[in-house]
Amino acid sequence: MAEEITKEEIQKLMRVRGNVRGAILQSHAIFIQNREGKGGVGAVEKKITELGYPVNFEKFKAGEWYPESLSTLIILTAKTLFNWTEKDIFEMGRSAPKYNFIAKILMRYFVSLEKFLAEVPNYWRKHLDCGKLEVVQFDEEKKYIVLREKDFKFHPIICVYHAGYYQGITEYVVKAEKISIKETKCVFKGDLYNEYVITWD
Numbered sequence: 001m002a003e004e005i006t007k008e009e010i011q012k013l014m015r016v017r018g019n020v021r022g023a024i025l026q027s028h029a030i031f032i033q034n035r036e037g038k039g040g041v042g043a044v045e046k047k048i049t050e051l052g053y054p055v056n057f058e059k060f061k062a063g064e065w066y067p068e069s070l071s072t073l074i075i076l077t078a079k080t081l082f083n084w085t086e087k088d089i090f091e092m093g094r095s096a097p098k099y100n101f102i103a104k105i106l107m108r109y110f111v112s113l114e115k116f117l118a119e120v121p122n123y124w125r126k127h128l129d130c131g132k133l134e135v136v137q138f139d140e141e142k143k144y145i146v147l148r149e150k151d152f153k154f155h156p157i158i159c160v161y162h163a164g165y166y167q168g169i170t171e172y173v174v175k176a177e178k179i180s181i182k183e184t185k186c187v188f189k190g191d192l193y194n195e196y197v198i199t200w201d
């Protein structure tokens, strides 16, 4: 088993305020089940319950709010239990939009990249009641987007998950062979916000 999360780390995480839609938690369960089978979901529930935060994935409702810290704890617990790497967490984020009912409905309306990018802050707000996401640069000819996350600091693993998530969404709206994303600024590395640069060719 990978390195355990310490009690102190969990307590610090659980004190961070902010909520996420149940749809995101449901997408975690789908990813875990696809990777590790139904038993995997049960193993994560058991472990988190032992840590003092009882969870039952079947009870989560897509449109309700749950602590983002709990979402983070689910990801961290799965990573530890199943020996996942950051690459797996990136994939978890990348696959989430296709499991997410709200994301699917929203994306149905986006006919152009420009329209989509104009909706990015609202898209964030529909999924999270804390922090914000802005598009700071965008050039369709030079093929890049710069995204900035502000007032959002739960755990570095979420930077990886979000990078995957943004890549997954971009794959829906940009038709390109190769799409890449890099986190160029990070609140866990002393920057004031997280910044992601998405490029494609």
Ligand SMILES: [Zn+2]
Residues within 6 Å of the ligand: 156, 159, 183, 185, 186, 187, 188, 194
């Ligand atoms: Zn970061």
